[in-house]
Amino acid sequence: MSTLRKFATPLTIATFTIVGVTGVLWYFHVITSAGRWMHEIIGLAMVVVVALHVVLNWRAFKTYFKRPLAIGIIVLGVVLTVGAYLVPDQTQARGGPPQFAAFSKFADESLATLGPIFDTTGEILVTRLEDAGYTGATPASTVEDIAGSNTRAQMEAFSAMAADGSGTGGQGVGAARN
Template sequence: MKISREWATPLTIGVFGLMAVTGGLMFFHLDTRLNKLAHEWLGWAMIAFAIFHVLANWTAFKRYFACSNLARGLVGAFVVVLGFSFVNPTGAQKQGSPPTLALRAVMNAPLATVAPVSGKPVEQLLADLAKAGIVLPHAQATLDSVVNGDRGREGKAMRAIFGRS
């Protein structure tokens, strides 16, 4: 199939519109799960369509950068902004997001300490965890000592502890 402006440009415009709307909804916390899913996964389509668009317009694309200091400056500015987006000036997220911090705290606390937070007696937690295939030797053991960072087992443990029985 030949890369053509006839389809590359409309696809780029369409997926940009979708990304703009879903991104705006996400920014204002008005999105649904499907909005977020579409934004994340169709972002890959946007990358592909943008590449097709550039290829279909390659001659004009090269001319922008050969003849225009403004174009080079703008692209350079966005490259710099992208670079700075990876810098964490405050260190606030150094340890991870709040949910990650909470998960880490639960995983590293003795089960007897976690039980009151779950609203279940420690004996019930030990039984629920055993049913989920996670056996702790005693109530002072930590979940991390038996799941060893296995994300799947961490999820099972969280469901066993905080899910309804």
């Protein structure tokens, strides 16, 4: 057990440093894929290391249960953690993960309105959608009219509208077609 005790605190400090620094970088959107990987994997390792640290230092840890301030801080941490999972997930309420937000925001706009986004007109978007297998579209149609309320199906319709006429856009639309 003395070998474990020798490594428990340095491992706790090292994993906290990695998770803390990568977490701050991620918050400010200055992170690489290696940084994300380290944050997630080392974060999992940190849970094990902290648990080991608590077990090895249990006597000292027990003294905190005699202090009202320490108990209050621990309870606050538990309440915040549990509370975060009791609050409804706002990303799901908006129609899915945040990276899909733009699709759901534009899904109820007409093709004529969306034309300038694709540097074209609503009529050309209708043609692109028809080439991709969508039927019944008009410049007044919305993406939701064409693809339904499923965000992934809407993304596929947007992909078809972005097609450059090479015949490759909109492939794999499958079930989203009318």
